Amino acid sequence: xxxxxxxxxxxxxxxxxxxxxxxxxxxxxxxxxxxxxxxxxxxxxxxxxxxxxxxxxxxxxxxxxxxxxxxxxxxxxxxxxxxxxxxxxxxxxxxxxxxxxxxxxxxxxxxxxxxxxxxxxxxxxxxxxxxxxxxxxxxxxxxxx
Amino acid sequence: xxxxxxxxxxxxxxxxxxxxxxxxxxxxxxxxxxxxxxxxxxxxxxxxxxxxxxxxxxxxxxxxxxxxxxxxxxxxxxxxxxxxxxxxxxxxxxxxxxxxxxxxxxxxxxxxxxxxxxxxxxxxxxxxxxxxxxxxxxxxxxxxx
Numbered sequence: 001x002x003x004x005x006x007x008x009x010x011x012x013x014x015x016x017x018x019x020x021x022x023x024x025x026x027x028x029x030x031x032x033x034x035x036x037x038x039x040x041x042x043x044x045x046x047x048x049x050x051x052x053x054x055x056x057x058x059x060x061x062x063x064x065x066x067x068x069x070x071x072x073x074x075x076x077x078x079x080x081x082x083x084x085x086x087x088x089x090x091x092x093x094x095x096x097x098x099x100x101x102x103x104x105x106x107x108x109x110x111x112x113x114x115x116x117x118x119x120x121x122x123x124x125x126x127x128x129x130x131x132x133x134x135x136x137x138x139x140x141x142x143x144x145x
Numbered sequence: 146x147x148x149x150x151x152x153x154x155x156x157x158x159x160x161x162x163x164x165x166x167x168x169x170x171x172x173x174x175x176x177x178x179x180x181x182x183x184x185x186x187x188x189x190x191x192x193x194x195x196x197x198x199x200x201x202x203x204x205x206x207x208x209x210x211x212x213x214x215x216x217x218x219x220x221x222x223x224x225x226x227x228x229x230x231x232x233x234x235x236x237x238x239x240x241x242x243x244x245x246x247x248x249x250x251x252x253x254x255x256x257x258x259x260x261x262x263x264x265x266x267x268x269x270x271x272x273x274x275x276x277x278x279x280x281x282x283x284x285x286x287x288x289x290x
Contacts, residue, residue, distance in 0.1 A: 012246075012247075013243070015240065015241070017282070
């Protein structure tokens with residue numbers, strides 16, 4: 001991951017068309033909050049950053065016909081099982097699309113999960129809606145469309 | 146979708162030449178020479194060192210670092226230096242990811258299962274990591290059908 005995502009974690013592995021049970025995410029990147037680097041960066045990271053395994057899941061809501069709350073809950077459950085499988089402490093779920101975005105905005109805003117941050121990206125209007133948690137707020141800070 | 150990739154890794158070649166050159170320079174440095182002799186033989190020794198360093202460096206590079214990657218629709222082989230050749234079938238793997246090392250190099254990681262994987266050092270093989278990842282994904286998918 002390039003850009004401001006680097007400030008969240010050192011994402012060093014990416015998957016495309018990543019499948020967890022029946023759900024296929026468009027992309028999945030994972031990494032660690034403890035950054036790698038040269039001596040000073042390593043020391044800084046070792047002293048200040050937690051050693052958490054983290055990941056970002058990307059899902060296009062346009063790939064599902066009439067994406068609704070039920071789909072969102074299923075995605076969150078899948079992300080959680082993916083987190084367990086990959087021993088991740090935090091995860092972000094980035095939903096993006098052009099249709100049905102307004103329909104699920106309020107559901108996304110209502111999610112208050114401490115371990116999964118959700119951000120919904122409307123590609124047409126470039127509007128970003130995030131879940132009501134620390135990770136959700138963080139996700140919005142670093143997203144750029 | 147077949148090919149043989151065996152590019153020269155300039156950094157490793159340079160490293161091999163430097164190793165040989167530095168070893169020779171150390172030998173010359175600690176060689177007991179009569180006073181004034183070093184002044185006369187400095188240039189010939191330097192030229193000789195360079196010739197030997199390039200020749201032996203090339204041999205060292207070929208023995209230790211040079212990679213040959215061959216692949217087709219069924220599988221691939223990777224040989225590093227004079228080490229044993231690794232040969233696998235695409236169908237042995239289930240997941241494909243792209244890894245960025247802390248030195249900024251890319252590898253395509255092929256997973257058999259969660260902890261059992263094989264890394265293809267695509268940056269060292271001078272392949273486009275982003276395009277090659279999709280090519281490998283396709284090869285793995287086709288082989289598993």
